[in-house]
Amino acid sequence: MVWEATMENFLLWGFYILTFYAFLPGLVSRTFGFRVFKKGRAAHEIALTFDDGPDPEYTPQLLDLLKRYDAKGTFFVVGVHAERHPELLRRMHEEGHIIGIHNYVHKTNWLMRPGTVKKQIHRTADVIKKATGERPAFYRPPWGIVNLFDFSNLGYLQIILWSALFGDWRKRVGADRLLARMMKKLRPGEVLLLHDCGATLGADREAPANMLVALASFMEEATSRGFRFVHIEEMIELTDKSKATMHTLGWFKRLLIACWMGWERIFHVLFRIKPTGEDPVLHHRIIKYKGKTLHLSDGGTIANKDPVLELHFDNHKLFQIMMDSRSVMHIAIRLIREVEKELPRLAARIAGREEYAKIRGLYGISMINRGAEQFGFSVLELPPGLFDKMTRLYLGTLMKVLHPSGRKRVQKRGDKLSPRIIAMSMDRFRERFGAPQVNYPWPASQSFEEQTESLTIPH
Structure with missing residues (x-):
């Protein structure tokens, strides 16, 4: 009986600790955006972000695609991958993209002590600094999961989450279905999460191939509608400007x-x-x-x-x-x-x-x-x-x-x-x-206003 009571208390205290250390901080950050950035305010801009790379096969193709549309992206790299491919980090930096941290190994912060998380971040930051000459300013925890100490333990780093993700790490989703999902988020201010590497736990190694096909079609349509792709730093600047204007x-x-x-x-x-x-x-x-x-x-x-x-x-x-x-x-x-x-x-x-x-x-x-x-x-x-x-x-x-x-x-x-x-x-x-100009399997929409002060009301 004593042993059972002790075990019950141990499990209860474990539940309390896990709740306050992991579940509640994750819930607050994802639901209310506390101390994180996950969606912007912009007129025509979308932020593309990519996790888990760099990958020697898919990341160069992705960089070529972004260059074709004069787009800037944000890459949250896994340190162990980045350390193997510093040339890809240098190319990202030289072509105007932002490089952020995604831990040294792709492991959730819930399963690591605060000191371990800090070491993972610093080690990855050193890899990025060595390759590009600049220390990163942005951090995305794997799976977007933060612990209680992440809010105060990251120093100068800004935590970046996302407004939309699409399951692109699964090969079975396919390029067509992935594109349909992405088109539903063709909106200004969105922070889209995609993956340029399939080597992490739970991902399919060939999945980024589908992502590249879908992203190419997405960018083509978005560009025709007047959208622009920016890195996360510019999206934050646009958002701050919008908020400042609103307060006036x-x-x-x-x-x-x-x-x-x-x-x-x-x-x-x-x-x-x-x-x-x-x-x-x-x-x-x-x-x-x-x-x-x-x-x-x-x-x-x-x-x-x-x-x-x-x-x-x-x-x-x-x-x-x-x-x-x-x-x-x-x-x-x-x-x-x-x-x-x-x-x-x-x-x-x-x-x-x-x-x-x-x-x-x-x-x-x-x-x-x-x-x-x-x-x-x-x-x-x-x-x-x-x-x-x-x-x-x-x-x-x-x-x-x-x-x-x-x-x-x-x-x-x-x-x-x-x-x-x-x-x-x-x-x-x-x-x-009447001749349809968009041949996709989702409802056509986007951008319709009237000319100067055209406002409609019901008849």
Whole structure:
């Protein structure tokens, strides 16, 4: 009985120690981002990070791929591998990539004492310093697992985790499925975790071959959409700049924006407004148009009770563009570019789907200065009345909330910021944008804003 009680106490204390040493720090860091960096704020940038290398077969191929797209990556190297291939470290450094630490051997920090973890880090840092002449500033623990002392035991090192990983260490995932998973994270600010070596425990040695195939297609599509690949140091700088800009708005303005964004999410649920895909800037729903017949510039019409695709633009995306732009003209240019890229993707998204077969056209209500007609939209006056007044009030309030100098902007140009109907017949939409430009097995999406101050509301 005494032995049983002693063993029970021993196991209980072991559980307590393991919880506070390992489980809780890991949970806090992964869930709340405490003392770690795992996702950025950026307009068009994505951070590619690679673990477990370098590998003499796959890492050179990866470096060639990054060079082809003028991309910068972050390599978290395992010291024992790096020590065998200092020439690869030198090439990474010379080509502008960041090199971080991934322990000397690929072993979880939960199973090592704090002093052992520190030795692993210092030994790997010495390997990197010897090859490149610079000490690393970033650290990623294997499997992203930290212990209680990692937060204070790493000195100058910044812990880097990730916002998305894809199981690319398994060969059976395959390049196609891996690409489909990656495309769901084609969003600015993402920190993507991939592997350029399959020699670690639990990985398949040939798996990086699939990763390289998928990454090449991913980078090709991302580049065509205007994304840029940066190393983790630049992503952190962009994020810090974004946070600093946000704080210049004042607490009341930030509170208004947070409330408005929260209401928008509820609004989308209540009215069953669908996104076009992952991280969309365009949302839509099918409704029956209510109002007088719209006579469009191509000779088509949208009559009362005709089914239409009602467009809604993501106000969070619009706010990001406004915050990142230097002037109103810069906002306009960026929005028009987004429209040009997005409309073909919307066409690919709805092509061949039965629920869209009877749609007569696209419809929205926007504040427009310029640009809609060049994409085939007809711009029509909103009939005077209560709906016109409520629309004007709504969009004016939205501009005041979202634009950094929104109140001045609305007061200065109130005569020009008038709501208009934008509409396009489905025949014209298919004629101009109907040929799908993206041939992947996932929903086409990404980047759709209207031209200067184009904001949509439900009809």
